[in-house]
Amino acid sequence: MNLNVNQENLYLFLPSKVCRMAEMLTEEKNIGIPEAVKEIYLSDTYKILEDESTKLWHWGPVDLYDNMTREREQKE
Numbered sequence: 001m002n003l004n005v006n007q008e009n010l011y012l013f014l015p016s017k018v019c020r021m022a023e024m025l026t027e028e029k030n031i032g033i034p035e036a037v038k039e040i041y042l043s044d045t046y047k048i049l050e051d052e053s054t055k056l057w058h059w060g061p062v063d064l065y066d067n068m069t070r071e072r073e074q075k076e
Contacts, residue, residue: 003032006054020061026064043068 005013018040027034040046045068049056056064 005052005057009048010052010057011055017049017057017061017064018046021065024061024065040068044071 019041022033022036025039026033029036031039034054040069045056045064049059049064050053059067
């Protein structure tokens with residue numbers, strides 16, 4: 001059994017993180033889940049998260065959400 005995380009199996013870790021981030025975003029912005037998920041997928045944080053070499057997949061959803069929030073604030 002291969003227990004190593006690599007670019008080919010990283011996708012297995014992402015849905016649970018995105019789900020929790022979407023819940024936090026819907027509460028903060030009072031938007032629906034589809035809109036929240038879209039915002040997450042379009043964020044720079046997600047682009048970095050889906051690259052295994054960054055090891056951002058080690059982060060929990062709260063830290064990822066905080067990072068995405070800071071990213072959003074910097075763009076405003």
